[in-house]
Amino acid sequence: MLRKPFLLLAASAALVIAAMVPAAARATTVYAATSLRDVFPRIDGGMTFSFAGSNTLQLQIERGAPADVFASASPKEPQALYAEKKCGRPAVFATNVLVLIVPKDNPAGITSVYDLKQGSPKRIAVGSAGVPVGGYTRQLLARMRLGRVLTQNIVSNESNVGGVVTKVALGSAVAGFVYVTDGKIASDRVRTIRLPTWAQPPIRYEYCIVQRTGADRAGAQAFVNKVRSPRGRRLLDAAGFGLPRR
Amino acid sequence: MSGQSDARLDRAAFLRRGVAGAIAASAAGLSIPARSRAGAPVRPAGEDIGFFQWGATAELVSLGFYDRALHASLTWGARGFSAAERTRLKLARAADAEHLRKLRYTLQGDAPKAGDFTIALPDSAFRDRGSILDFGAGLAELISGVYLDGVTSAADPGTRALLGRLLAGESQQISALHVLAGRPATAGLLRPVFPQQASDALDRYIQPGPSAPRARGGA
Numbered sequence: 001m002l003r004k005p006f007l008l009l010a011a012s013a014a015l016v017i018a019a020m021v022p023a024a025a026r027a028t029t030v031y032a033a034t035s036l037r038d039v040f041p042r043i044d045g046g047m048t049f050s051f052a053g054s055n056t057l058q059l060q061i062e063r064g065a066p067a068d069v070f071a072s073a074s075p076k077e078p079q080a081l082y083a084e085k086k087c088g089r090p091a092v093f094a095t096n097v098l099v100l101i102v103p104k105d106n107p108a109g110i111t112s113v114y115d116l117k118q119g120s121p122k123r124i125a126v127g128s129a130g131v132p133v134g135g136y137t138r139q140l141l142a143r144m145r146l147g148r149v150l151t152q153n154i155v156s157n158e159s160n161v162g163g164v165v166t167k168v169a170l171g172s173a174v175a176g177f178v179y180v181t182d183g184k185i186a187s188d189r190v191r192t193i194r195l196p197t198w199a200q201p202p203i204r205y206e207y208c209i210v211q212r213t214g215a216d217r218a219g220a221q222a223f224v225n226k227v228r229s230p231r232g233r234r235l236l237d238a239a240g241f242g243l244p245r246r
Numbered sequence: 247m248s249g250q251s252d253a254r255l256d257r258a259a260f261l262r263r264g265v266a267g268a269i270a271a272s273a274a275g276l277s278i279p280a281r282s283r284a285g286a287p288v289r290p291a292g293e294d295i296g297f298f299q300w301g302a303t304a305e306l307v308s309l310g311f312y313d314r315a316l317h318a319s320l321t322w323g324a325r326g327f328s329a330a331e332r333t334r335l336k337l338a339r340a341a342d343a344e345h346l347r348k349l350r351y352t353l354q355g356d357a358p359k360a361g362d363f364t365i366a367l368p369d370s371a372f373r374d375r376g377s378i379l380d381f382g383a384g385l386a387e388l389i390s391g392v393y394l395d396g397v398t399s400a401a402d403p404g405t406r407a408l409l410g411r412l413l414a415g416e417s418q419q420i421s422a423l424h425v426l427a428g429r430p431a432t433a434g435l436l437r438p439v440f441p442q443q444a445s446d447a448l449d450r451y452i453q454p455g456p457s458a459p460r461a462r463g464g465a
Contacts, residue, residue, distance in 0.1 A: 095457050114442045139356075145296035145441050180459055196449040197363050198303045200458075242459040 028219030029066055031057040033073035033132065033205065034160040035096065035179050039239040040071070043232050044223055053131035053160035061086060061210055068220040071207040071227075073161075073179075074132035078208040087208035093227055094205040095242035096179040098133075098140055101168050101190040108174035113195055116149045116175060125167035125176035126150065128157035132203075133164065137177040139201040165190070179203070181240040205241070288352045288404040295356070297396040297409055300444060302349040303358050304389045305342050307451045310365035311385055312339035318372040326375060331426055338382075338419045345412050352408065363452045379427040383420055388447055390416040391439030398438060 027048040032040050037051045050057070050067070058077035061067050062084065070087055072078050078090035102110050108122055109115075116124060127134030134157065141147050156173060158164045164176040169189035183192035207227065209220040226232050233243050290298060316335055319326040327335065350357040371381035393416060396409035421431040439447070 095459065097454065097459055112442075142293055143296050143299040144445060145293040147293050196445050197452050197454055198300065198358075198448050199445065200362075200454075202359070202362055237460070240459050242454075242457050244457050 028068045028216045028223055030069045030071065030223060031061060031065070031067040031210075032069075032071040033057070034162040035073055035133070035181055036071055036205075037162065038185050039181075039235055039241070040227075042235050042239075044226050047223055051160075051162075053127070055130045055132070056159065061212075064212065066212075066214075067210045068216045069207060069223050070210055071205060072132070073203070073205055074135070075204055075206045076132075078206045081210075082208060085211065087210045090206040090208040092204045092206050092244045094236050095244065096181055096203040096205065096240075097200050097242075098136055098177055098195050098203070099180045099183050100175055100193040100195060101165070101178055101183050101186070102175050102193065103168055103171050104189055104191055105171075106174075106191060107171070110175050110193070112193065113144070113146065113149075116153060117146060121153050122175065123154045123156070123173045124149070125156045125158060125164040125173035127161060127164055127177070128159060131158070131160055133161040133178065134158075136201050136203055140177070140195060140199050143199040143201070144196070184240045204244075287354065288402070288408050290352065290400070290405045291402040294396070294400045294402050294405040295353070296441070297392065297400060297405065298349050298352050299356070299358070300392055300448065301389070301409075301412065302346060302353060303363075303452065304385075304392070304448055305346040305349060306358060307365055307367070307448065308342045308385055308389065309339060309346065311367060311371070311382060312336075312342065314367060314372055315378045315382065318378065319375070327426075334422055334426065338422060341415050341419060345415055348408065348412070361455045361457065363455050363458075365451060366453045367451055376427065379423050383423040383427070386416050386419045386423060387436065388439060388444070390420060390436050392444045394436050395438035395440060395444075 027046060029048045029050065030040065031050045031052075033054045034051045037049075040047070040049060052060075054072035054074060054077045057065075057067070057070060058072070058081060061070055061081060070078055070081065071093070072090075073096070075090065075092070078087060081087040082090055100110070100113050102108070116122065126137050129135060129138060138147075138150070141149055156163075156167055158167065161178050161182050164173075164178050165182050165186050167173040168176040168178075169186050180192070183190060207224060209215075209217060209224065227236075237243060312335060316332065316339070319332065319335075367381075371377055390413055393409045393413040397406050397413060400406045400409060417436070420436075425431050
């Protein structure tokens, strides 16, 4: 009987306490695309990170999630938040390219993307259409007139690029489409096969500072400055990302 | 009158007319939908977009080729191209620019942009007049081969019609380059170039743009 009022009281107390804690004492919260999971903590390990598919993070921010910075694997999501006045003007901070990955032992003997349309149906891992890596993959395959790869094989639709890497690394899929930076992170478990330059869709990462009541704007700006600093750019480059001109 | 003028045609001119006639006949045979005639952008169905994407990139490479050829030929003096020949190369370049404009109009926001990649043509293609004409003809044949594949295999009639018109333009360039090289205007029938071959060939001439990740090892 007393349970519901007690929960409400506890939640209110938590909100009051949170409001009383000075902003400087709370870690800035960074919502970032899964493909940034390795490099962002290197740039600043003092942040609270939440990594997921950029579309999922966009949705969470729209619903009031406590993000201070949003870093997306495509311009679409931050631009949508900017249009909704839920974040500041987005800016490009990195680029990437797609590659095909296969398990280290490459059981299907895949050496080219064109091998995916030969022979019997294969298990391949792909990001779902809504997540940036899935959209880019579909764009690349359409450009190469290889859209059938997604219909004549057994395709998993992963909610973020980490899911694609895991499926291939564990051997649940014989191939997957990921960013070159993910291939690098998992280089002990997967082999990377390059995809043609001409067919690559432009992959641009954008960040924006989230605009919401109680957001840690100073902390967010400090993190963004670290990402754009010479050290941040060096770390992004070392992780395999491309860098926009200053 | 026309019979007399035809009788005075030399072999090269005869072949040029033959090629132009064949192209006109094939283009006329294509059913051009009303929306294409009206100037509305073609809306490629399914994988047809791939022909335009490849074509737009290849036309950019071809423009890069003509720019470099015209620049290189200026430094050779008597061994280069005559003023009339340079004009012919400039016309070919203008035709490619028009092809690119049509392809970009179709691709809209998905068209390749400056900075997406860098054109990297081999120095050996610009060693002398002969190498320029050989490389240019080879490039035009590659592009024609992909357009020809599109004319025969694209799903959308508007796409087929536009690719047919682009094919006609490229065929004229092949003829012009052969004639400049002192060869017959036609060097055999065009053959379709299929996706993997086309992809590999085009990728040899482009490199990632300045903002792209630096190539490392196997990737």
